[in-house]
Amino acid sequence: MFRRLLAPLAIATLLLGCAPANTPFRTNATQAGEAFAGTVSAADPRAEAAGMAILQRGGSATDAAIATMLALTVVEPQSSGIGGGGFLVRGTADGTVETFDGRETAPAGATPDWFLNEDGSLPPFRESVMSGLSVGVPGNIALAKLAHERHGKLPWATLFEPAIRLARDGFRINPRLNNALSSRSERAGFSAEAKALFFDMKGDPHPVGHLVKNEALAQTLEDIARGGPRTFYTGSRAATLAKTVARATPRDGAMTLADITGYRAKPRDAICGSYRAHRICSMGPPTSGGVAVLQILGMLERFDLAASGIENPATWHLFLEAQRLAYADRELYLADRDFVSVPVAGLIDRDYLARRSALIDPGRRMATVAAGQPANAPMALADGNEPPERGTSHFAVVDGTNTMISYTSTIEGAFGSGLMTGGFYLNNELTDFSRAPEVSGRLVANRIEGGKRPRSSMSPAIVYDPQGRPLLVVGAAGGGTIPVQTARSIIGVVDFGLTADRALGMPFLMAFGDRVLVEQGTWLEAAKPQFEALGHTRLFARPAPVKANAILRRNGIWDSARDPRIEAQLELP
Numbered sequence: 260m261f262r263r264l265l266a267p268l269a270i271a272t273l274l275l276g277c278a279p280a281n282t283p284f285r286t287n288a289t290q291a292g293e294a295f296a297g298t299v300s301a302a303d304p305r306a307e308a309a310g311m312a313i314l315q316r317g318g319s320a321t322d323a324a325i326a327t328m329l330a331l332t333v334v335e336p337q338s339s340g341i342g343g344g345g346f347l348v349r350g351t352a353d354g355t356v357e358t359f360d361g362r363e364t365a366p367a368g369a370t371p372d373w374f375l376n377e378d379g380s381l382p383p384f385r386e387s388v389m390s391g392l393s394v395g396v397p398g399n400i401a402l403a404k405l406a407h408e409r410h411g412k413l414p415w416a417t418l419f420e421p422a423i424r425l426a427r428d429g430f431r432i433n434p435r436l437n438n439a440l441s442s443r444s445e446r447a448g449f450s451a452e453a454k455a456l457f458f459d460m461k462g463d464p465h466p467v468g469h470l471v472k473n474e475a476l477a478q479t480l481e482d483i484a485r486g487g488p489r490t491f492y493t494g495s496r497a498a499t500l501a502k503t504v505a506r507a508t509p510r511d512g513a514m515t516l517a518d519i520t521g522y523r524a525k526p527r528d529a530i531c532g533s534y535r536a537h538r539i540c541s542m543g544p545p546t547s548g549g550v551a552v553l554q555i556l557g558m559l560e561r562f563d564l565a566a567s568g569i570e571n572p573a574t575w576h577l578f579l580e581a582q583r584l585a586y587a588d589r590e591l592y593l594a595d596r597d598f599v600s601v602p603v604a605g606l607i608d609r610d611y612l613a614r615r616s617a618l619i620d621p622g623r624r625m626a627t628v629a630a631g632q633p634a635n636a637p638m639a640l641a642d643g644n645e646p647p648e649r650g651t652s653h654f655a656v657v658d659g660t661n662t663m664i665s666y667t668s669t670i671e672g673a674f675g676s677g678l679m680t681g682g683f684y685l686n687n688e689l690t691d692f693s694r695a696p697e698v699s700g701r702l703v704a705n706r707i708e709g710g711k712r713p714r715s716s717m718s719p720a721i722v723y724d725p726q727g728r729p730l731l732v733v734g735a736a737g738g739g740t741i742p743v744q745t746a747r748s749i750i751g752v753v754d755f756g757l758t759a760d761r762a763l764g765m766p767f768l769m770a771f772g773d774r775v776l777v778e779q780g781t782w783l784e785a786a787k788p789q790f791e792a793l794g795h796t797r798l799f800a801r802p803a804p805v806k807a808n809a810i811l812r813r814n815g816i817w818d819s820a821r822d823p824r825i826e827a828q829l830e831l832p
Contacts, residue, residue, distance in 0.1 A: 297658035299323055300808040300819040302338070302736070304829060305430060306330040307819075309421035310656055313413065320658035321349065321410040322418055324666045325403045327654045329422035331668065333476060334430045336457075336684055337439040337447070338736065339652040341479075341491070343670035343686040344398030346542040347406055348529065350721040352661040352729055356529040356540045357409075361402025362595075362712040363395025363688040364522060368512025371696030373689070373707045381694055389449055391508030393676045393687035395713065397491075397500075399668060401524035404488045410662075419484035426477035426682070429470040432457075435828035439673050440464035449677025453684070468832050476682025493520050496681060503680045512709075532607050534560055535753055536725035541665075541718055541745075544601045547593035548718030551742035554585040556749065557612035558619065564754040569765075570782055572789035573621065578750070579770045579795065580619040582743055583628045586770075589742075591630040592637075594704035595712040601704075605633030624794025637704075651717065651741070653734035655810045657817050663732045663810075665719035667741075688713055718745040722752070728812075731759075735807035735822075743769045744807045752811060759811035759820035767803035778803040 297320060299310035309330035310323035318326070324347065332340030339345070344363040350356045365373075372379070374387050387393055407415060432440075440447050440457055441464050448454040448462070456473060458464055465471070482490045490496060497519040505513040531540040532553040539556065541549030558581040567574040588606055596603070605611055611633045618625060651669035670686040678685040691713035696706035705714040718741050722731035731752055735744035744767070751762030766781035775790070777783040779800040783790075787798050807822045 295659045295817075297323065297656065298810055298817045298819045299327060299654065299656050300732075300810050300821055301327050301331065301654040302652045302806060302808065302821060302825065303331060303334045303433075305334045305425060306654065309425070310654070312421050313418060314656075314658060316413060316417070318418070318658075319410055319412040320656040320660075320662040320664040321406050322413050323656045323658065324654065324664040325407060325411075326418045326421055327656065328399060328403065328666065328668050329419055329480065330425055331652050331654070332480075332683055333422050333425040333473060335436070335652055337436060337443070337673045339399075339668035339670055340683050341399050341483075342397050342675060342680075342683040343668060344395070344688065345402055345666060345668035346546055346715070346717050346719050347402060348540060348542055348665040348719045348721055349406070349410065350540060350663045350723070350729065354538070354723060354727055356531065356721065358527045358529045358542050359402055359406050360525040360527045360542070360545070360712070361398035361405075362545050362715060363398050363686055364518070365395055365689055365692070365707050365709055365711050365713070366512060366514040366518040367709040368515070369689070369707050369709045369711075370512065371706045371708065373510075373512070373692075374694035384690070387690055387694060388672060388687045389446060389677050391504040391506070391513055391676070391678070392510070393671075393690045394504045394507075394514065394678065394685050395688040396514065396518050396522045397686060398522065398524055400483060400488050400491045401522055405524040405526070415487060416484040419480050423477050423480045423484070426473045426480060429472040431831050432465055432467055432469045432471060433829050433831055434467050435825060437464060437467045438828065443673045446672070446677040447674045449674075450679040452682070453674075453677070453679045456682075473682045479681035479683065492522060500680050500685070503678055504685065507676075507678055530603060530607060532557060534749065537730065537749075537753055538723040538727070539720060539749065541720040543596070543603055544593060544714075545595040545712040546715035546717045547589045548716045548742045548745070549720070550593060550603060550606050551585045551589050551716075552718050552720060552746045552749070553607045554588065554612060554615070555581045555742065555746040557607065557609065558584060558616040559750070561613070561616055562621070564750065569755045572783075572786045572793065575768055575783070576624070576790065576793045576795070577619060577621060578747070579768065579775060580625060581616070583625065583770050584615050584618065584631070585742070587628050587630045588633070592633075592704060594714050598708055598711045599704045600635070600637050602633045602636040605635050608634065622793065651736035651738065653717075653719065653736050653806070653808045655732035655734065655808050655819075657729070657732060657810050661729045663721045663729050665721050665732045665734050667717040667719045667734050667736070669715070669717065669736075691715060716741040718742045720745055720749070722749060731809060731811050733807065733809040735805065737805050740767075740769055740804055743767075744805050748807055748809060758813065759809045759818045760823060762811070763807045763809055763820055764823040767805050773797050774799060776801055
């Protein structure tokens with residue numbers, strides 16, 4: 260862990276520029292006897308360093324989270340950034356929790372048949388993604404401004420300095436970005452602007468170690484830093500964004516300047532629950548993730564997982580069964596509650612979860628799983644056909660006041676829609692809606708409508724210990740796997756007493772309908788006979804499609820960690 264932190268701290272020194280030479284860059288520090296500026300966990304050390312630089316300048320956790328998001332726009336263009344949106348959860352030492360919704364919105368002209376052919380059939384998924392049909396109005400800049408107005412300490416423009424420097428001076432392509440460019444080259448190089456940045460004259464992705472200078476993005480960030488969010492949501496930049504999307508939209512109702520100008524980030528009520536006397540808070544709709552995490556944990560609370568053991572297939576059988584029940588509810592009920600009645604309180608009610616948990620047999624897989632009937636649930640909804648999500652990044656911040664920020668940012672798929680403007684990729688979040696608006700004559704809750712926010716799996720979470728003290732900031736990337744990763748990490752900390760890096764590094768397994776993915780090369784794969792004896796007969800082994808980040812307090816020290824699986828993908832020659 261200590262070795263991993265050396266690179267971000269060195270980068271932070273460069274990002275600070277004029278900081279005194281003796282400025283201490285410490286990710287972990289005791290609260291007594293040493294100043295504790297804070298700590299950051301992100302999917303890229305250079306983004307981590309951007310957040311740390313802001314903390315060292317006296318910024319709040321909110322300031323540092325914004326700087327991290329902006330830096331990720333530069334160095335992790337395949338996953339997140341200002342062309343997408345996100346969710347932010349903020350918790351203070353006294354237990355006050357707020358959540359902010361920067362999820363993208365559909366243009367006003369979008370109708371439920373948005374993705375359908377004229378004959379009512381569904382086109383190939385690629386045709387929906389790599390077009391203006393998939394692009395929602397980006398929300399990250401509005402989210403950042405809303406959070407900064409409430410909880411920022413440093414000037415708005417200061418937060419942009421590390422990202423501007425990375426974009427203008429250049430950053431080197433790491434193995435992870437190179438792999439993404441190679442495996443998603445059609446989408447990554449869909450626009451001429453992107454191809455000129457990331458590909459050579461022969462059309463091949465630039466190699467690991469190649470220096471990328473993104474002057475267009477540097478100029479975009481400078482304009483927003485100087486002029487505020489109105490520079491992004493009004494004027495020539497917004498008009499260009501709208502035209503870029505409209506030109507690529509093969510039907511009426513395309514995004515307009517008014518759609519962009521009218522976008523608003525929203526404060527939302529946090530959703531909170533308890534697990535073994537720990538208070539857990541996350542984001543509510545339009546994401547399904549927070550509900551799913553609380554449901555999984557709530558259904559597992561009656562089982563003594565610690566006694567069962569961390570390397571016992573029976574333990575993880577219970578986890579799989581709780582997943583299946585939570586995801587059945589997710590598919591039917593979760594959507595943008597500004598448009599659809601979502602029974603959030605009923606879904607996380609302890610009595611309801613106890614009834615759902617009673618369906619779990621410790622000795623045998625449930626033959627079938629269906630959605631339950633929580634209080635105030637609409638009864639005439641259908642399950643939609645949302646595709647898997649891919650391009651997302653999670654980051655976590657704790658500052659010197661023990662304020663926790665859990666922020667998940669996304670452009671949906673790897674490189675989003677493939678469309679680029681101003682040096683950044685535009686999202687394909689609208690394909691998070693069900694492309695079919697109804698099934699068997701019943702409406703799908705997550706159907707597309709003008710101004711609506713698509714359902715997400717993002718699950719930014721914070722955890723307080725049984726004494727009410729800040730304990731854990733956690734979240735993940737990986738589409739539909741996100742709630743499972745987040746719940747699993749909390750179980751690792753609460754039930755098994757693991758450190759942050761060990762909790763994130765636990766072997767991964769997840770139920771996909773009747774099939775179960777177990778992480779290749781782990782004890783889970785070797786335990787296939789035991790899982791089969793419990794009724795899980797359709798196991799398949801694959802590398803884990805996961806990418807989590809966390810900050811955990813142990814013995815008064817905050818420990819920053821990222822998923823150990825991606826460490827080798829971040830190393831530069």
